[in-house]
Amino acid sequence: MDDYLSSVDDAVADLAQDRGRLGRSSTAERVADILRDRISEGFFEPGQRLSEEAISEALGVSRNTLREAFRLLGHERLLDHRLNRGVFVRVLSAEDVADLYRVRRVLEGAAVRRPPSKQALELIAEAVADAERAAAADDWQAVGTANIRFHQALVTANQSPRLDEAMRQLLAELRLVFHVMANPRDFHEPFVQRNRRLFDLLQDGRLDEAATFLDGYLDEAEQLLIRAYEPNR
Amino acid sequence: MDDYLSSVDDAVADLAQDRGRLGRSSTAERVADILRDRISEGFFEPGQRLSEEAISEALGVSRNTLREAFRLLGHERLLDHRLNRGVFVRVLSAEDVADLYRVRRVLEGAAVRRPPSKQALELIAEAVADAERAAAADDWQAVGTANIRFHQALVTANQSPRLDEAMRQLLAELRLVFHVMANPRDFHEPFVQRNRRLFDLLQDGRLDEAATFLDGYLDEAEQLLIRAYEPNR
DNA sequence: CTTGTCGAATTGTTCAACGATCCTTACGTT
DNA sequence: AACGTAAGGATCGTTGAACAATTCGACAAG
Known part of the structure; x- marks a missing residue:
């Protein structure tokens, strides 16, 4: 009978996950x-x-x-x-873009410096694979969204709902800027390989290397973006 | 005449700073x-x-x-x-409190790891002094708000408006919890000295020490809070 | 070319109303 | 005693209309 009760309890506990949708x-x-x-x-x-x-x-x-x-x-x-x-x-200024990348360095940097959970690694791996698949298919729009999912998944490693939410908002804001990129391929393509590399580093537990690699990654992305963005202000 | 015009222009440019208040x-x-x-x-x-x-x-x-x-x-x-x-x-759960401290570790940790600007140091010094003054006067409510200002000032070192704003919100949320502390003195007093110590470390540029010191600081604050908080759920 | 004035267009705010949803209570069933 | 149902009241969600406040552009006057 204990078994019965506890299994019911378990089922009810599982159900609680769906409460959010109500x-x-x-x-x-x-x-x-x-x-x-x-x-x-x-x-x-x-x-x-x-x-x-x-x-x-x-x-x-x-x-x-x-x-x-x-x-x-x-x-x-x-x-x-x-x-x-x-x-x-909203119209983002160049300073806004710079600030968004400042926040990314903090959020993603903190995530990369701690050992990722198995779940987090899985999410990251999926995003990497999706990006590679989309790149092979020349679908650069899809590469863009996969890249975004990659970074969202990175932040997941912080295990913090609030940081996840902050990252979600940040990326939504960034999307306001992505549209200024005339050629999405130029902007998204270089990062597909890097995502893979970053994932490998994380999987191997080489966190310090991952952190410095990420910093370079973000620097370049920011400069690419600002260079394409600054003119039309 | 050029002088006259440019000085007017300068004055107008200055005025633009107040536009936000309109x-x-x-x-x-x-x-x-x-x-x-x-x-x-x-x-x-x-x-x-x-x-x-x-x-x-x-x-x-x-x-x-x-x-x-x-x-x-x-x-x-x-x-x-x-x-x-x-x-x-809002009623914060113990998990919420834990998450808030997770975010604090990321936000304040990142701030402490980078050399603070002169302005930031000044803000931090003021907060420390205010807390000490209030502690000497047995005004523990004031100590609490000074402590909050201290941490807000810490995050200032990130030089990011968005992180400042995030910290502001986070602290507002935390205030929801502070009220459960029956005796504000017990909660705020231990940290006055630590604020001073953390400030000294920052001023001396011993950033790594500051970072580990801050981690211990936040751990203890979190446990104090959760211990007083968990029972009445 | 600058300044003052007017009017159209849009937003800010209020109000009253009605349906939808939730909570409570009560009642009946099993 | 636990559960299902029903009814009623309270509150929220949403609407539509109305009016005041504000902005903006145009046009006239200096």
């Missing part, structure tokens, strides 16, 4: 999801103003609800809310 | 400020429900505006927004 749905949040996707895919361009009237009508929600969605995205730094002037898709 | 005031944000203060001072206790009707009436704003404020604080993790049930002052 509460998740309010119109405002769903609207925010839609807008977030549109922004990160480049449908709304940085600097563009999002009219309350036009969008609320287009999505069939009231202005008040739309404004709640705007607030959410504003806090994620995807939208810029200027009083009495409306909300605009 | 936009900053909407009713919703001011309401959020009020509520944030009330929460961090313990007026609203963790777990308490904040009624839209009661608070909107008390503050003399509409429910819609209040909801915008709630969204803001929800994103700062100070409020817990449960669909159709209202907003509650």
Whole structure:
């Protein structure tokens, strides 16, 4: 009987993992999801103003609800809310890009310096493989998203939900900038090999080497980005 | 005449620094400020429900505006927004506390490992002095806020606005927990000396020592907190 | 070319209303 | 005693309309 009870308890405990999915749905949040996707895919361009009237009508929600969605995205730094002037898709300055890479060095650097869990290694390996596969297929858009997943997986090694969330937001912000890269191949291709190399270092437990390798990696990515970005300010 | 023009230009350029203060005031944000203060001072206790009707009436704003404020604080993790049930002052679990300290180790650890700027050192020195002064005056509440300023100043060394902001949020979240400490003196006193010691190490450029010292520091703070916190769950 | 003024357009905020959801209580069933 | 159901009240989610406040561009005056 003890067995029976404990197995039930186990099942219930497992179930608790899905609890997160229950509460998740309010119109405002769903609207925010839609807008977030549109922004990160480049449908709304940085600097563009999002009219309350036009969008609320287009999505069939009231202005008040739309404004709640705007607030959410504003806090994620995807939208810029200027009083009495409306909300605009965020325009990142070169300093913003530099700051984002400063944060990446801290977040990813800390992750790389600690022995990764088996789970984390698996996630990282998957992302590397996906990137290589996409590169072989000349699908550079897919390479880009796989690269992003790679770095997200890296941060996972910190075992911290809050750092994961911070990284998620950071990468969403960075996507605002990726669209300025005229040729996505030039930007994403060089890093596919490096991802593989970084993964190998991590797997072999050569953490110090991984850390310095990562620093060089991020330096170059930042410079590539800023060089392509600085002109049109 | 050139001189005249350029001096005017300079004056105008200076003025641009104050631009940030212009936009900053909407009713919703001011309401959020009020509520944030009330929460961090313990007026609203963790777990308490904040009624839209009661608070909107008390503050003399509409429910819609209040909801915008709630969204803001929800994103700062100070409020817990449960669909159709209202907003509650966030209740941190022991895992939350552990995670917060994980993030602190990353943020403060990275800061301590890089040579601090003169400005940063100054901010840190001020916080240390304030804490010592308050400790001498037996004002343990003030010691607590000075300690918080100390750690905020530490992170300043990262030279990253986003990390500063992350630290600000993190500390606001931690304040939710500080109120469970029955005797603030026991919690804050041991760290006044350590702040001084950490400052000395930084000033002398003994960064590695500072880093390991900080790790021990954070470990102890975390355990103190969790020990006082775990029981009442 | 700068400054003042006016009006259209948009946002900020409020209000009232209605449906949807949750909580509580009570009642009946097994 | 544990569980399923039902009813009612309270609160939230969302809407639509309304008005004040603010911005912005145009146009006239100096």
